[in-house]
Amino acid sequence: MDKTYDPKLHEEKIYTLWEKGGYFTPKIDKNKKPFTIIMPPPNANDPLHIGHARFVAVEDVLIRYHRMKGDSTLWLPGADHAGIETQFVFEKRLKEDGKSRFDFDQNTLYQMIWKYVQENKKTMEGQLRILGASCDWTRGKFTLDPDIVKIVYKTFKKLYDNGLVYKGNKLVNYCTYCGTAYSELEVDRVEKNIPLYYVKYSNADGEFITVATTRPETIFADTHLAVNPKDKKRGKLIGTKVLNPLTNEEMEIIGDEFVDPEFGTGIVKLTPAHDFNDFEAAQKHDLPFIVAINQDGKITTIGKKYAGLTVKKAREEVVKDLQEKGSIEKIDENYKTVVGVCYRCKNTIEPMLSTQWFLKVEPLVKTAREAVISGKIKFAAQRFEKTYLHWLDILRDWNISRQIVWGIRMPVWYCSACSQTIVTDGEKPEFCSNCQSADLEQESYTFDTWFSSGQWPFATLQTTQPGDFEYFYPTSVMETAYDILPFWVMRMIMLGLYATGEVPFKEVLIHGLVRDKQGQKISKSKGNVIDPIVMAEKYGSDALRMGIVWGALVENDISLSEDNIRAQRNFANKIWNVARYITTQSIEPRAKSIEKSKDTSKQDDAWIKEELGKTIERTTVLLEDYRLNEAAEEIYDFVWHKLADVYLEKTKDRQSEAQPTLLFALQESLKLLHPFMPFVTETIWQTLKETKGVEGFFEEEALIVAKWPEVV
RNA sequence: GGACAAGUAGCUCAGUUGGUCAGAGCAUUCGGCUUACAUCCGAAAGGUCACAGGUUCGAGCCCUGUCUUGUCCACCA
Numbered sequence: 001m002d003k004t005y006d007p008k009l010h011e012e013k014i015y016t017l018w019e020k021g022g023y024f025t026p027k028i029d030k031n032k033k034p035f036t037i038i039m040p041p042p043n044a045n046d047p048l049h050i051g052h053a054r055f056v057a058v059e060d061v062l063i064r065y066h067r068m069k070g071d072s073t074l075w076l077p078g079a080d081h082a083g084i085e086t087q088f089v090f091e092k093r094l095k096e097d098g099k100s101r102f103d104f105d106q107n108t109l110y111q112m113i114w115k116y117v118q119e120n121k122k123t124m125e126g127q128l129r130i131l132g133a134s135c136d137w138t139r140g141k142f143t144l145d146p147d148i149v150k151i152v153y154k155t156f157k158k159l160y161d162n163g164l165v166y167k168g169n170k171l172v173n174y175c176t177y178c179g180t181a182y183s184e185l186e187v188d189r190v191e192k193n194i195p196l197y198y199v200k201y202s203n204a205d206g207e208f209i210t211v212a213t214t215r216p217e218t219i220f221a222d223t224h225l226a227v228n229p230k231d232k233k234r235g236k237l238i239g240t241k242v243l244n245p246l247t248n249e250e251m252e253i254i255g256d257e258f259v260d261p262e263f264g265t266g267i268v269k270l271t272p273a274h275d276f277n278d279f280e281a282a283q284k285h286d287l288p289f290i291v292a293i294n295q296d297g298k299i300t301t302i303g304k305k306y307a308g309l310t311v312k313k314a315r316e317e318v319v320k321d322l323q324e325k326g327s328i329e330k331i332d333e334n335y336k337t338v339v340g341v342c343y344r345c346k347n348t349i350e351p352m353l354s355t356q357w358f359l360k361v362e363p364l365v366k367t368a369r370e371a372v373i374s375g376k377i378k379f380a381a382q383r384f385e386k387t388y389l390h391w392l393d394i395l396r397d398w399n400i401s402r403q404i405v406w407g408i409r410m411p412v413w414y415c416s417a418c419s420q421t422i423v424t425d426g427e428k429p430e431f432c433s434n435c436q437s438a439d440l441e442q443e444s445y446t447f448d449t450w451f452s453s454g455q456w457p458f459a460t461l462q463t464t465q466p467g468d469f470e471y472f473y474p475t476s477v478m479e480t481a482y483d484i485l486p487f488w489v490m491r492m493i494m495l496g497l498y499a500t501g502e503v504p505f506k507e508v509l510i511h512g513l514v515r516d517k518q519g520q521k522i523s524k525s526k527g528n529v530i531d532p533i534v535m536a537e538k539y540g541s542d543a544l545r546m547g548i549v550w551g552a553l554v555e556n557d558i559s560l561s562e563d564n565i566r567a568q569r570n571f572a573n574k575i576w577n578v579a580r581y582i583t584t585q586s587i588e589p590r591a592k593s594i595e596k597s598k599d600t601s602k603q604d605d606a607w608i609k610e611e612l613g614k615t616i617e618r619t620t621v622l623l624e625d626y627r628l629n630e631a632a633e634e635i636y637d638f639v640w641h642k643l644a645d646v647y648l649e650k651t652k653d654r655q656s657e658a659q660p661t662l663l664f665a666l667q668e669s670l671k672l673l674h675p676f677m678p679f680v681t682e683t684i685w686q687t688l689k690e691t692k693g694v695e696g697f698f699e700e701e702a703l704i705v706a707k708w709p710e711v712v
Numbered sequence: 713g714g715a716c717a718a719g720u721a722g723c724u725c726a727g728u729u730g731g732u733c734a735g736a737g738c739a740u741u742c743g744g745c746u747u748a749c750a751u752c753c754g755a756a757a758g759g760u761c762a763c764a765g766g767u768u769c770g771a772g773c774c775c776u777g778u779c780u781u782g783u784c785c786a787c788c789a
Contacts (some may be wrong), residue, residue: 268789276787559724570751581748
């Protein structure tokens with residue numbers, strides 16, 4: 001054994017040993033308990049980042065622990081095509097080459113992205129191996145695998161047939177830069193300083209009222225104003241008419257309680273096609289929906305002289321014109337308001353009237369709520385239960401269609417002859433079910449990525465091996481970051497329950513974010529990125545993983561510093577040297593040894609065994625409780641400060657006699673530490689197996705499948 | 713405007729139902745190249761556990777209020 005442990009010499013070999021040994025692939029055994037984690041499939045558009053390393057660290061600990069406990073343990077890996085995310089990344093690359101997505105047709109673009117994603121997927125899987133993920137590659141799935149897609153289609157058809165999916169022309173959150181509609185979850189709210197314009201609206205008699213608005217550029221499309229009917233001052237305006245300051249068309253003032261008399265001037269201009277409040281009010285009062293802004297973010301032809309201008313430009317022009325007419329009473333330049341921006345490109349989201357596919361969430365929300373309240377699904381950290389229920393409360397019908405290329409195209413066909421809509425489970429119908437025409441065209445929209453990944457737990461297990469679904473579903477733990485709780489966890493629960501009648505997982509373990517040394521969020525722009533692969537190469541995967549787990553409770557954010565990782569590298573070296581000492585030192589009594597009393601020796605032996613027992617007991621309890629950081633500290637403390645610092649030192653002059661105890665303590669320590677630091681522990685195990693003089697120890701063929709220690 | 717966290721040694725964090733709970737790692741100081749490891753060993757220093765009340769025989773741990781920080785939610789033009 002070398003003087004220091006060098007991860008580079010061992011990690012790759014050890015991983016190959018595991019993978020070739022088939023240890024990651026569980027056998028379905030009715031006499032054993034299954035333990036299943038479906039890996040949150042990393043996006044196949046970028047290399048892994050430090051956040052991925054955290055889920056690997058946490059999930060692999062659980063997986064290896066359960067495997068050693070003897071459960072039929074499945075960790076199912078995957079890759080996510082990550083719809084808009086990937087297209088966004090890919091378009092950036094196109095832009096670097098001076099191209100855009102509009103230079104290609106739908107199929108060509110799809111093929112190009114496909115190729116790009118396949119390469120990334122390979123990289124990503126290689127990185128998971130570097131990190132030591134003991135997942136079952138024979139069951140690996142990709143979200144665009146044909147059999148997965150088939151299941152997504154099936155679920156969609158079922159939802160459609162049950163009346164839970166509908167196509168509707170509604171107000172949606174539309175990003176004119178990404179060129180697609182989103183659900184409300186993809187909209188970020190940011191506070192912006194936007195001027196509030198006070199615009200005068202005159203009536204035929206020359207009297208005027210003032211309306212406050214942040215969006216003067218849509219004034220030409222407005223047909224109504226609104227006040228609160230309970231508003232004593234302005235209620236009497238209801239039914240009266242004023243003139244549109246831009247078009248001079250008559251506008252009626254209606255009454256609706258959504259208007260806050262205290263805000264602005266207590267009078268609101270209604271733009272039903274571009275504002276959620278106004279949309280609702282317009283539906284109630286049967287008002288017209290006039291589209292003022294196109295999906296390309298420019299003013300429509302209705303805007304006449306403003307037509308074709310961007311929203312920003314149009315606003316300037318309109319304000320200028322209104323000012324010339326003397327219609328602007330004042331401008332509050334310091335007004336701050338919250339506007340929706342695209343979570344991806346950060347540009348302003350335009351509420352737009354658009355025909356999209358929606359999922360009725362109400363019945364799904366009901367069962368999803370029930371599953372958690374009844375305890376069928378538990379959150380390891382209870383506080384997230386509240387967050388989850390809150391999300392369910394505010395959920396609206398889910399827009400599941402996206403106007404992007406990269407994704408699963410919706411299995412919907414339109415008849416060119418009679419415009420019949422036909423939904424299938426994937427196959428193109430031969431004829432129109434209504435008029436028998438064969439002239440059918442497929443919907444160009446793709447599914448929201450989360451619609452398919454929401455089906456991931458059952459879709460994967462239904463397409464891996466026969467019997468998998470029956471045996472491994474519902475899965476044991478869903479371990480993922482808190483920022484995708486509403487996007488993913490909530491949807492998996494809703495869709496899992498709908499499609500299978502069972503919960504997709506019994507427990508949700510939420511982990512926090514990885515931050516930098518100062519607790520700052522990690523981002524490329526801040527330049528504080530920690531590359532997990534670089535860290536693994538520098539200090540070893542074990543050190544990285546232990547460093548991550550060590551930091552804080554799983555559910556809390558951790559501040560990761562290189563110091564932290566280095567400390568764990570040192571620890572890996574420590575246990576390596578303990579093994580080195582025990583097996584390579586002369587076990588003959590030292591010349592200068594002092595005779596110790598039998599009693600003292602016995603006491604020392606009993607002490608280390610007792611400490612070991614306590615460590616095993618505590619570690620096991622802590623692991624069951626997902627308190628990985630404490631479990632890690634427990635083992636660290638035993639190995640370093642009890643076994644090495646104390647017992648090993650105390651027995652130096654009687655090593656021969658203490659050898660069985662030393663070997664036993666080392667063996668059990670390796671087992672305890674293995675889930676956290678799999679490479680160094682397995683390396684030692686494999687080395688010691690070959691070593692003479694350790695008969696009766698390290699007998700299992702590999703540590704990864706050695707039996708978890710029990711207290712004797 | 714709500715919700716949820718967190719405020720404990722210089723730094724990053726543990727402290728599970730109130731009674732060796734005042735801890736760990738890193739950093740610091742002092743002394744050691746002791747034949748497993750200098751990626752090391754030995755020793756030390758360092759906190760009125762945000763603040764103010766309260767419950768209790770006893771409170772970082774429970775209750776009330778305040779302050780600070782962070783995150784999330786929210787259709788007020």
